[in-house]
Amino acid sequence: MKILxxxxxxxxxxxxxxxxxLAYALRKAGLRTLxxxxxxxxxxxxxxxxxxxxxxxxxxxxxxxxxxxxxxxESDFPGLDIIPSNLAYRHxxxxxxxxxxxxxxxxxxxxxxxxxxxxxxxxxxxxxTLLSENVFRASDALLVPVIPTILSQRTFEQLAEFFEDxxxxxxxxxxxxxxxxxxxxxxxxxMQNLPALFPGFLKxxxxxxxxxxxxxxxxxxxxxxxxxxxAAVAYLALCEEILGQWDSES
Amino acid sequence: MESSESTSExxxxxxxxxxxxxxxxxxxxxxxxxxxxxxxxxWDSFEWQLWFGGLxxxxxxxxxxxxxxxxxxxxxxxxxxxxxxxxxxxxADFKAPAAREKLASLLALRGLAPVGTAVFRRRLAxxxxxxxxxxxxxxxxxxxxxxxxxxxIVRYCRVRSLLGYEMEAQVAAEALRxxxxxxxxxxxxxxxxxxxCNLPRPYSLRPVFDxxxxxxxxxxxxxxVRAMLVLLRENEERIPGxxxxxxxxxxxxxxxxxxxxxxxxxxxxxxxEAEKMRHLLARLARETNKLRDLDVxxxxxxxxxxxxxxxxxxxxxxxxxxxxxxxxSEILKVTRTIRSKAHHKRMAELExxxxxxxxxxxxxxxxxxVGPFVFQRIYKRYRKIRAIAATLEDDAPxxxxxxxxxxxxxxxxxxxxxxxxxxxxxxxxxEKQLRRLQAQLGNFNDCSVQQKALLxxxxxxxxxxxxxxxxxxxxGGLVSLLHRSQLKQRERIFSVMNxxxxxxxxxxxxxxxxxxxxxxxATSSCEPSPL
Numbered sequence: 153m154k155i156l157x158x159x160x161x162x163x164x165x166x167x168x169x170x171x172x173x174l175a176y177a178l179r180k181a182g183l184r185t186l187x188x189x190x191x192x193x194x195x196x197x198x199x200x201x202x203x204x205x206x207x208x209x210x211x212x213x214x215x216x217x218x219x220x221x222x223x224x225x226e227s228d229f230p231g232l233d234i235i236p237s238n239l240a241y242r243h244x245x246x247x248x249x250x251x252x253x254x255x256x257x258x259x260x261x262x263x264x265x266x267x268x269x270x271x272x273x274x275x276x277x278x279x280x281t282l283l284s285e286n287v288f289r290a291s292d293a294l295l296v297p298v299i300p301t302i303l304s305q306r307t308f309e310q311l312a313e314f315f316e317d318x319x320x321x322x323x324x325x326x327x328x329x330x331x332x333x334x335x336x337x338x339x340x341x342x343m344q345n346l347p348a349l350f351p352g353f354l355k356x357x358x359x360x361x362x363x364x365x366x367x368x369x370x371x372x373x374x375x376x377x378x379x380x381x382x383a384a385v386a387y388l389a390l391c392e393e394i395l396g397q398w399d400s401e402s
Numbered sequence: 403m404e405s406s407e408s409t410s411e412x413x414x415x416x417x418x419x420x421x422x423x424x425x426x427x428x429x430x431x432x433x434x435x436x437x438x439x440x441x442x443x444x445w446d447s448f449e450w451q452l453w454f455g456g457l458x459x460x461x462x463x464x465x466x467x468x469x470x471x472x473x474x475x476x477x478x479x480x481x482x483x484x485x486x487x488x489x490x491x492x493x494a495d496f497k498a499p500a501a502r503e504k505l506a507s508l509l510a511l512r513g514l515a516p517v518g519t520a521v522f523r524r525r526l527a528x529x530x531x532x533x534x535x536x537x538x539x540x541x542x543x544x545x546x547x548x549x550x551x552x553x554x555i556v557r558y559c560r561v562r563s564l565l566g567y568e569m570e571a572q573v574a575a576e577a578l579r580x581x582x583x584x585x586x587x588x589x590x591x592x593x594x595x596x597x598x599c600n601l602p603r604p605y606s607l608r609p610v611f612d613x614x615x616x617x618x619x620x621x622x623x624x625x626x627v628r629a630m631l632v633l634l635r636e637n638e639e640r641i642p643g644x645x646x647x648x649x650x651x652x653x654x655x656x657x658x659x660x661x662x663x664x665x666x667x668x669x670x671x672x673x674x675e676a677e678k679m680r681h682l683l684a685r686l687a688r689e690t691n692k693l694r695d696l697d698v699x700x701x702x703x704x705x706x707x708x709x710x711x712x713x714x715x716x717x718x719x720x721x722x723x724x725x726x727x728x729x730x731s732e733i734l735k736v737t738r739t740i741r742s743k744a745h746h747k748r749m750a751e752l753e754x755x756x757x758x759x760x761x762x763x764x765x766x767x768x769x770x771x772v773g774p775f776v777f778q779r780i781y782k783r784y785r786k787i788r789a790i791a792a793t794l795e796d797d798a799p800x801x802x803x804x805x806x807x808x809x810x811x812x813x814x815x816x817x818x819x820x821x822x823x824x825x826x827x828x829x830x831x832x833e834k835q836l837r838r839l840q841a842q843l844g845n846f847n848d849c850s851v852q853q854k855a856l857l858x859x860x861x862x863x864x865x866x867x868x869x870x871x872x873x874x875x876x877x878g879g880l881v882s883l884l885h886r887s888q889l890k891q892r893e894r895i896f897s898v899m900n901x902x903x904x905x906x907x908x909x910x911x912x913x914x915x916x917x918x919x920x921x922x923x924a925t926s927s928c929e930p931s932p933l
Contacts, residue, residue: 201534202535224565225564226565226567233565233566371533371534
């Protein structure tokens with residue numbers, strides 16, 4: 153089982169759109185996929201028409217796994233399940249604080265689901281907390297959307313520095329360009345220079361598209377209602393690239 | 403461990419108006435998709451290996467579809483492919499690697515044949531909640547048969563809950579019940595097969611004979627033979643269809659087993675009559691000897707080809723083509739024989755002889771309790787094998803080794819026939835050793851028979867026009883490889899034989915079979931009470 157996370161320190165960079173569409177693409181590639189919406193805003197589950205999670209006890213690793221299991225919801229697309237968000241996830245940090253190996257607990261909790269899924273994909277809140285650090289240690293790859301702007305580039309560099317400072321595995325960082333506007337000269341320049349500085353940069357990029365915004369109206373992944381749109385094609389290509397990397401690793 | 407599988411419930415209906423009622427009840431939340439009709443033919447082997455292996459293979463609209471079997475329903479598709487040319491009969495005929503691999507592991511030498519056909523009219527539907535999220539799925543299915551496939555022989559609905567929405571599925575199932583739906587255990591595949599009068603049933607050449615320790619030997623032998631005769635008939639009637647080689651193989655085994663039981667437990671029927679039956683059985687087997695030999699050669703085609711370097715294979719290919727042509731005419735000959743009046747008469751004679759109501763004169767062992775009687779035979783057989791084995795030196799002639807095989811086979815058949823009354827747990831190790839010995843002796847014998855067959859073929863060919871050198875090279879190569887293999891088998895035979903004839907095994911056999919009172923308390927006689 154592989155664990156992926158869609159993560160960015162900065163909000164509004166296409167992180168949830170990535171999680172929603174990549175989960176769909178992975179399931180379409182034949183992988184049993186679980187999407188966990190860890191962001192208290194609950195947008196990923198909203199796009200799949202799934203209600204917020206029921207409350208459950210969070211007083212240890214065992215109860216956390218049971219609570220997550222209890223909240224698994226089958227999506228409208230066979231092979232893809234969702235654990236919706238819950239405001240109580242704000243308390244993850246407090247819970248993790250109280251545990252042994254508090255920085256690496258999440259992986260062992262998620263391992264409890266490995267007989268049921270080939271991939272777990274987490275949509276993470278845009279901050280750096282103990283939960284984020286657990287996500288970093290649990291993930292096989294951290295997918296970081298980077299809008300080709302100075303500000304977005306800076307936040308990615310901050311993340312990379314954080315990884316180095318905390319001696320986190322930088323090789324899991326998989327940045328990629330998101331909301332790309334080909335006509336924008338700054339976008340083009342950053343896209344030319346930044347990947348050279350980070351070897352894990354994915355080749356696929358997601359174009360800016362009004363179709364993605366319509367997901368809120370359709371309440372389903374872009375890939376489910378507009379498979380041929382440029383952004384949908386880009387998500388599929390990104391999925392292919394990730395699967396290709398796994399193949400070559402194995 | 404908690405399961406994260408969704409569940410499904412099956413319902414059957416007597417009439418088709420329920421969809422309209424549900425639509426009226428659930429309104430827009432009930433989304434009904436357009437119906438699709440598909441004519442479907444199910445395929446399986448005679449032994450139902452796909453069904454019991456959890457698979458469904460069906461052909462429809464020019465394609466094969468191999469799927470998982472979900473109870474009586476078609477489950478997730480594993481592979482599909484177009485039908486090109488004549489129908490695929492064997493695993494190797496399929497193009498999709500997943501199908502080839504799965505089918506090969508289940509079918510071995512068995513072939514596929516249609517087992518039932520029907521039209522499935524399918525309509526998918528779903529129930530959504532107030533957020534328009536699907537909370538329950540429905541699979542409506544009508545199995546159509548009759549003239550022009552217009553008559554619905556059954557109407558089904560499968561209600562499938564989605565994980566996390568089980569309560570909603572329960573409510574939906576309740577609504578179906580309120581509209582007259584009835585829970586059912588059988589799925590559409592079972593209905594299709596029932597309609598075709600062809601329900602899956604396990605097949606074994608080792609059926610349950612329902613023999614017990616105290617019943618009379620004649621009664622026990624009668625039960626064994628009658629059960630084998632049923633199997634014999636099932637296989638016999640399918641030989642002409644020639645779906646695979648196993649019908650003939652199993653037919654011959656049935657003949658051999660019936661003959662064996664008559665030889666192994668003598669004094670059950672008047673000897674002259676029993677002798678006549680043995681002759682009859684031998685004759686029936688002889689009629690198919692040539693066809694079976696050709697089957698054996700042709701089945702080893704790939705193995706032989708792989709044994710030789712590519713340059714030597716052409717001449718061998720020609721030999722197999724000859725065998726294939728010969729087989730084509732031989733199967734017709736056997737078919738004619740099986741359908742002949744004389745054959746029917748012989749079979750009827752056999753069946754009448756062993757019929758429960760046929761009265762035979764009393765004989766020496768007819769009414770003795772079968773348990774002690776058979777145990778004695780088993781013990782005698784084992785001792786005989788041990789005695790022969792003790793005389794065998796490493797360089798014993800092949801015929802002497804072959805003699806052990808014949809005696810071993812007799813013992814194996816005795817154990818198989820009377821498996822229900824022998825202490826299987828106690829003698830399990832000895833049985834295992836015997837099986838191993840027989841397998842080894844079988845390989846040894848195969849090598850010897852195959853060398854002889856190849857040399858016979860050469861004798862026939864050597865003075866005829868053709869690629870003599872090519873034939874000589876490939877046959878010579880094969881014979882020497884088979885000879886080397888036979889020598890290796892011989893070494894192994896002695897080590898397995900030593901195990902089976904060891905003092906430990908001998909003690910186990912003695913303890914369990916020697917005394918005629920071994921096993922449950924025996925009664926002195928099972929003489930039927932005078933009428």
